[in-house]
Amino acid sequence: MTVRLTALHEAIDKVMPEVDGVIGVKSNPNGIVAPHLFLSSHPDDLAALAIWPKEPVPDTLKLIQRAHPEAKLAVVCRGCEERGLVEMAKHSQVDLSKVTLIGLACSQEEAEFCRCAKPYTVHAQMTVGERIEGVPDPLTDAFAAKSREEKLAFWKDQFEHCIKCYGCRSICPQCFCNVCTLEDEKWVETGRLPMPNPPMYHMIRAMHMTAKCVACRECEETCPADIPMAIHFRLIARDVKEMFNYETGAVIDQKPPQLLVLEEGEYERTGLPH
């Protein structure tokens, strides 16, 4: 058992008496790792507590809160999952007032696997593991350096493999609308493969991820065609930071810029005519 897993066990044992349950990741006998609600009435479950791979824990919390709005819960979350929870709370998808966050710092290998710039939690009440600094994102940087023609060719090549399974939309912690634009025949035609050009599905999704994507890379992980679509989201996130000075998940009471009117000095940074 690694040091981090031992520390996580200790943190869960400490918080368990104060809450109704702890959401974490459990490895099942069949080898499948999945999110799990650990309860004090089932202490044996904790023996199978796992930390890797990461699973969509924010969505699990949302589902449990929908069914049990009064439940006091604790969540084991990584940096990206914490950002996801903060953004979901801003859009009234989860209620963080009854939730204890147990922050789990990512290891160097995990951060490099996710090309993560912030592999640590900032709001969590307790933290587990050694905090490491963010790693660069070579894939996005290499893409940004390409010429226009190369970018077009890159995406044409990538989106050719897209089977429009909607997996990236369904796994995304920030995609929670009841009525989804991507299911509207006007914008995305059903049954049309390969993707038309311009790739409506992916461009609409990238637009909807503006100031919402928390860079958790769940979409890339779930994609059966291994499309690196997070490149789009991460480049836009850099622009949102520059134009509207907004970073997802950084400040709990800062509203997303797309929901607000223009503020002093913001217009000048958008590059629009005067």
Place this chain on the structure above:
Amino acid sequence: MYEPKIIGFLCNWCSYRGADTAGMARLKYPPNVKIVRVPCSGRISPELVLRSFREGADGVMVLGCHIGDCHYSTGNHRTAKRMPILKKLLEYTGIEPERLYINWVSAAEGEKFANVIHEFTETIRALPPITEVMK
């Protein structure tokens, strides 16, 4: 030489009236722009712009009231927040961001309207047709 196809989304309260003013002043401007009147420039979702490109528009222009003059107070703030991001997205997808044009034209600015259309039509004419880019 090809004739570019341009879709112009004009807000009902300022830019569409501006186009009227240009017409009443008998100002000449290229006939490439097909004007669509919308209640507010904030109505223009990225989906509408993207679908215009998919259907073969070589350029899309979104004209609205000047910031502060919106009929619905802050409708054009949405445009000002959404469209720069969409321009960036076009760039990241490999489509020339110049194909999307945003400006503010008030009801009195008939001359500005004609100039804007001239300018944008020439910009688009210098680019290859979108059907060739998107092949």
